[in-house]
Amino acid sequence: MKKIDLGANMKTYIEGTFCWAELGSGDPAASTAFYTALFPWTTQITTMEDGRSYTVIQSQEQDVAAMYSLEEANQPSFWGCYIAVQDVGISAERAKSLGAEMLIPPRRIADKGSMCAFRDPTGAMVALWEAGEHPGSGVLHEPYSMDWHELYTTDLDAAAHFYMELLGWSMEEVPAPSGRYLQFKAGPDYAAGMKSIPSTMGDMRSGWGLYFKVPRCEEAVQHAVALGATVVIPPTSVPGVGKFATLQDPQGAFFSIQHGF
Template structure:
């Protein structure tokens, strides 16, 4: 068991799903990852659902608003990065070319956040922890493992995140592409790749990878639960085996059986 008390500043600390069908989505993920769910009322017939592993929060989800549905916003996962001052970082992000979508604002008894659209085209959030520090477990099956940015302008995105968060970037040749590893004090915290012509029609995004012990088994289970395996289980030399999955409501995520880290059940 790898329990987290608080994520390092500059690391992804939380993931939440905005789903077009909250009930069906909850059923899919709780079965896929053997999660428990705790519904917290946030309005009339509206809930913020904590997704838990053995009573520890690992992610969350909520029902997409009707206005988003009408605007044809797809179901999606959103990643939060831990910071020590949301307001200061929001102003810095704006100066670096980001657009503020929402916030900064307080989440009562939990923390303070801002939702941003970065220059490379992807959305992400910053989180200043109060009572809620974020994901409470790591390096276990069914917990967030890796975050990967697919950018329309990787050079612009690299400059943005390094200046905003103090990330260091190293470039690696991988599978006929230039893959960027973002690190803090030598610890890898995220990756990035440049979107090419093959990505036509796919918006820039941060991809969330969940740790699993058996990639093939997880992909097969997702398919039996109504998900679609977009990229079948594939080996990445010296990294692990991954698959890309679209849930029944249209949100995309990945699963990874790592060969770099020991993943507990």
């Protein structure tokens, strides 16, 4: 398992680990107001090649994520996740051979790196990132940064097979009261979890979700609700581990928070 190493002062990512997140927003100003009030984030706005805005989100002067404006105003917002790979072209071809539907073919993003995006065979959208000057988030597993990624899927076994074949993940099954829960490693590092979409969620589509670490889960939920968010899963304890909650922001994007994990 190779490491993507971009210099002594930059974070390195093992291939197959999640390295970046982007919020696609139909109302970037409203999204910025919500997240900078909820978390101690600052923003730096730039412009993409097509003229739309691109906002880099920082915590303590470290890049943690980004936001871009959706082509159609007032579209429901959504968080997208990126996985680090060594060669995005090779990985994209492998994804297609394993049944993925390519949404954005491999493309170069100036000197920052190269990316592609696809739907996996169960319908979940995810992106791959081959680093250039930009390796991804400058901090992980710290308060107000990405802490975990989890796939809710319509076909647990098919999803597990796809990502293990694509990324070389190893798998372990974790006892859980709510049904099968799978955890995956990229080399020595835990990369993600997966579980089946419960019947109580009706016709929910497969999708990747991301968790941000917070100091106190209940306080963050109360703050989010005061700012206009909706609680999807209230603060829930995992015995001996920690507590998590899932929210929907006022522009429609789903995200989770957790502490203690």
